[in-house]
Amino acid sequence: MTAVAAPPPARLLSRPVLAWTAWDWGSASFNAVITTFVFTVYLTGDAFTGLQEGDPGFAAAKAGLSSGLGWGIAVAGVVVALLAPVLGKRADATGRRRVPMAIATGVVVASMFGMFAITPVPGAFWAGVALVGLGTVAYEIGAVNYNSMLLSISTPRSIGRVSAFGWAAGYVGGIVLLVVLYATLIPGGPELLGDLRADGLGIRLCAVVCAVWFLVFGLPVLLTVRDEPGRGAAPNGVLATYRQLFRDIAELGRQDRNLLFFLIASAVFRDGLTGVFTFGAVIASTVFGFTFGQVLIFAVAANLVAGVSTLVSGRFDDRFGPKPVILVSLVGLVVTGTGVFLARDGGTAAFWVGGLLLCLFVGPAQTSSRSLLGRLSPPERAGELFGLYATTGRAASFIAPAAFAVLTTVAQDQGFGILGIVLVLAVGLVLMLPVRGAGSPAEGAGRALEGSDHP
Structure with a gap:
């Protein structure tokens, strides 16, 4: 291929980049509020057991709620794994x-609107799980197309910064929305709109606000970023698509x-990164003694730290390449995670320090993985x-939860679950070492963009 001069970096404040970024900002309503800090916590609350603490079977019923939610999300993961590549x-x-x-x-938005109907009674639990699962599948399918658009709005010299800008926007969007909901609707906060605890009204209204939030901020990319010309005829039928996909995977291996090794390595360490946020709230409350309100305040701070570090990391990505950013981040996570484990008897102050240090490295590893x-x-x-x-991320999504559960069960101490997540991150780091990076961005690195006419 004849070498071509690298085009100038795309402007971060250009209309296509801002429109693309708005989707990440909007999707924080589902990721931060629904699946991480608010609705799933509500869904596994005491009210859905139909029992009172101290009643016979209460503990088993609570465990059943967590297990049911886990199975629902696992089923959603299988559906994503089957549909996403096709x-x-x-x-x-x-x-x-x-x-x-x-x-x-639209399906994600509809699922969040539907969550308003989930009142805190045992009979509504599985409907709530189904809505979370449906939203998860739709979000992941939408994210496949969203991530693919990165190539059409960036250049070899700007892809790292553009990717980081979008990811950081997601964190900041989560901060803004969590602060607004904490001040107005979430029980235990200032409750500026009054006491909305009855029938879980405050949390149910949170889901409605999240639906509107994603609807508004999800529209710009759909109206602004153009489709690209097709690259050949689509396979005729789903089975033909699968057959072609398997042939392509075999060819990729050859x-x-x-x-192929990068896809495997990233699946492992991305599951560890997910584990940091998934179990962060659990660890904060059960190991370090955080209240629910303190967890939400920490969530805002965590998103802020992760957003700033992600935005800064984009410049290092474009200058040195994404692989060094990933490796430095994973080393930082392993070292800091081990420190959090050793400080597990240090109370809330220890987790504030260690937890925020972990967040410093999570975002850069995530966005540079997408960039690479x-x-x-x-x-x-x-x-x-x-x-x-x-x-591959969904196929490996059981690793961090399993490692957390196994070490917690063996040690009979949830603090040891931290080591499980650290172990997954360490394995991902080792698998990532032999993966070759994309070359020097200054030389127009990235076969995906070589010789292209992307703006």
């Missing part, structure tokens, strides 16, 4: 990403093992490979 491959062939992304965004895949992916296979990225 839908991504068909989007590559047709070039149409906005329509499937609009449908996925022709580009480095990319964008640099390594041929443009004609971007949707498929980002679909595989989602699939």
Whole structure:
């Protein structure tokens, strides 16, 4: 291929980048509020057991709620693993990403509107789990198309900063929304709108606000970022798409093992990164003695630290490449996570320090992972490979929860679950070491963007 001069970096404040970033900002309503800090906590609360603390069977009923939620999310993960790469491959062939992304965004919004009907009674629990699962599937499918759009709004010299800008916007969006909801609707906060505890009204209204939030901020990318020309005819039918997909994976193993190894390594360490946030609230409350209100305040601070560090890391990504950012972040996570474990008897102050240090490294590792895949992916296979990225992540999504559960059970101490997450991150770090980076960004690194006319 004849070398071409690298185009100037895309402006972060350009209309397409801002529109693309708004979707990440809006999706924080589902990621931060629904699945992490608020609605799933509500869904596994005492009221859904139908019992009072101290009643026979109360503990078993509480454990059953957590288990049921876990199984619901696991089923959603299987559905994503089956659909994401196939839908991504068909989007590559047709070039149409906005329509499937609009449908996925609409389903997430509808699922959150539906959560208003989930009153705190035992009979509503599985309906709530189903809505969380439906939203999870739709969000992940939408994210495949969203991530693929990164290649059309960035250049080899700016892809790291653009990716980091979007990811940071997600963190900041989570901060803003959590602060607003904590001040107005969430029980235990200032409750500026009055006491809304009856029938879980405050939490149910949170879901409605989240739905409107995502609807508003999800629209700009659908109206602004254009579809690209198709890259060939889509396979005729779902089974034909799967057959072609398996052939392509086999070919990837023969022709580009480095990319295949990256997908495997990233699946492991991304599951560890997810574990940091998934179990962070549990660890804060059960090991370090945080109240629910303190957990939400910490969540705001955690998103702020992660957002700033992610935004800064984009410049290092574009200057030195994404792999060094990933490795430094993983080393920082392993060292800091071990420190949090050793300080597990240190009370709330110890977790404030250790937890925020962990958040300093999570965002950069996440966004540079996306950036590295964008640099390594041929443009004609971007949707498929980002679909595989989602699939491998879901396929490995049991590792961190299993490690957390096993060490907690063996030691009979949830503090030891921290070591389980650290172990997953360490394994991901080791697997990442032999993966080759995308070369020097200054030289137009990234086969995905070589010779392209992206703005």
